[in-house]
Amino acid sequence: MDKKIAVLPGDGVGPEVVEQGVKVLEAIADRFQHKFTLHYLDVGAAAIEKFGTPLPSNTLEVCQRCDAILFGAVGDPKYTHLTPGQDRPEQGILQLRKKLGLFANIRPVRTIPSLLHLSPLKKEKIKNVDFVIYRELTGGVYFGTRGRNEDGSAYDVTTYHAREIERIARMAFKQALKRKGKVTLVDKANVMETSRLWRETVCKIGQQYPSIQLDFLYADNAAMQMILNPRDFDVILADNLFGDILSDEAGAITGSIGLLPSASVGDGTPLFEPIHGSFPRAAGEDIANPMATILSVAMMMDHFKLYEEASVIRHKVRHALEKGIGTAELHLDTVYSCSQMGDMIAHLI
């Protein structure tokens, strides 16, 4: 198979972890006789430094022509206090999602038996947790009008169209058919009108999937249930903002955010990225966990329908962890650096 892959390392630990993802891509290409042509591109704070914008037009154009995007992370504490109107590194990923129409962010959350000790939750709570979050990614408050009024007050507008809800709801129901058969919509329908539109629309789509159980949870209650009964979830569906909060919370309950991959899909070139973010404090230290990026590469392989390749990657990652090898934050027997982990997985493949 011949694929063009855009590689966007970005900021913080992004470049380090992406480098390991690339090693794995190359190992897979070698072993399975594929041709992956890589295009390195700037994004985020790194792009602001060079080009004055977090998403240079060349980056966008090349991404549009590629078959998939491997993304590191964006964000830099230097840009925390900006005056309104200034471009933040985060705009790099936000605009990329929007311009490519990547309306669904998919985050599988599954605990690994040999790593249950990492979770801040008790073993009996976290054992066999296996759900997936479908977060809407190109709508809501992230892309609404915002600004300041004349009296100095600030505002943000959340807007949703039924069609924006329908397309991701369909994906979520289809996924539930392949899993435990349950979709849980998270919203604030007791307060927000957009949430009410979500409920109506998702109910309507749900009628086309009569075998799927459809549940509703207010976001506050969902944040609670995620900790009290994480095993009860199967497919979680949420808007952009609630999905953002819940999927990070879900990362925390496993205790190993360094292991969680994600895929953002929709109309354009799909994007694969670790969920952990730029983690500036660890940047350049070679201590970040590259597994989330490597597992994002596995999701990319799934997307290419290269199922054996995907499963080889997952198997090698699991194998290493079960042997007690991991980056420092995993507290396993053998501590490897970020690049050592990448080398090992690539070598095993």
Added chain:
Amino acid sequence: MDKKIAVLPGDGVGPEVVEQGVKVLEAIADRFQHKFTLHYLDVGAAAIEKFGTPLPSNTLEVCQRCDAILFGAVGDPKYTHLTPGQDRPEQGILQLRKKLGLFANIRPVRTIPSLLHLSPLKKEKIKNVDFVIYRELTGGVYFGTRGRNEDGSAYDVTTYHAREIERIARMAFKQALKRKGKVTLVDKANVMETSRLWRETVCKIGQQYPSIQLDFLYADNAAMQMILNPRDFDVILADNLFGDILSDEAGAITGSIGLLPSASVGDGTPLFEPIHGSFPRAAGEDIANPMATILSVAMMMDHFKLYEEASVIRHKVRHALEKGIGTAELHLDTVYSCSQMGDMIAHLI
């Protein structure tokens, strides 16, 4: 002391738990020679049934003339699927907060040594957790314009004025002076303009409290840190929506939402309520935990500057729990019903 107290039982388990709170109020009045005159009022679904509105004008007026409000809970699954414009039970509490100017919801989160086993988190994570959430309660998306556009899309507007932020920020900083000296602002300043106004304003107020450490966390990261490092928090400050989600999450990490009280304060009559909500499934079963309501009564006593009374209530609650007595969900040695718990605490006082 002579105080007028409005009693709003509301829906679900509200009436049952409020009844126990009233027993405690009466016991305190007896022992300390106070006169608490109680005014029972309708709110929520209960008020919709009787008067067609979740906040009858009589309820509001009497509340305005009282010194404090003891509130149960509102919400009923019957009203889950309403057409826009219809009044939900939740409007009972939302309008009450707004009309009385109760702009700060204060939720202390503290683990009780004898109940650490209840937490879904490991003991070493949850031990000595002691923080308090200051949630803005009369602004933001809860009270913004909302509706449907002609094309059928829905919208919600979040708005904040600097003065709405300043007044609660001051309360949070003052509280931090009495505690561990740290304020953590939770927002989404990498996306939302209102969040940026929160950061600016809170920074400005923070300059008047140079001894207080001011931290910032994005809401997604905060949802994560709450689970990974709950001991790191002291005073958490958040807008209405993020505060709603985070405070329920905080309830979950203790594993005992049935024990968490809250106070809503501001311009008008302060309101004291358990955080657990109406919990319709348990309504009428006499199994709900009344401790959160009873501890809300203790917060009311603090507000009246009746510190000894407050401490007696807290002491008796703790005493009962340490003796292994509690409602079923606490899994202690001796299971008491809701009313038995109330009787016992009142009797101990």
